[in-house]
Amino acid sequence: MFVDLNRPPWVIIYNMSRKTVRSEKKAYPAATHGSRVAARGRKKASKLSNAQREEYFRRGMVLIYGSGLPKKTVAGH
Numbered sequence: 054m055f056v057d058l059n060r061p062p063w064v065i066i067y068n069m070s071r072k073t074v075r076s077e078k079k080a081y082p083a084a085t086h087g088s089r090v091a092a093r094g095r096k097k098a099s100k101l102s103n104a105q106r107e108e109y110f111r112r113g114m115v116l117i118y119g120s121g122l123p124k125k126t127v128a129g130h
Contacts, residue, residue, distance in 0.1 A: 101109070
């Protein structure tokens with residue numbers, strides 16, 4: 054930080070005590086295409102049975118990690 058020593062001390066103190074003005078926060082839209090798709094997905098997922106959830110989870114893991122996984126994967130050791 055550079056302090057101009059040629060200025061009177063009261064000017065330096067005055068400038069340091071002033072609050073900085075914040076810029077306004079960016080206003081995000083209330084609903085976007087992605088938020089509507091996510092809400093629709095959550096709504097459908099809440100209606101699934103446990104067996105359906107396990108099957109979709111398994112399919113997702115196959116998509117992410119490849120098709121070398123066994124039929125049923127269990128989280129555990």
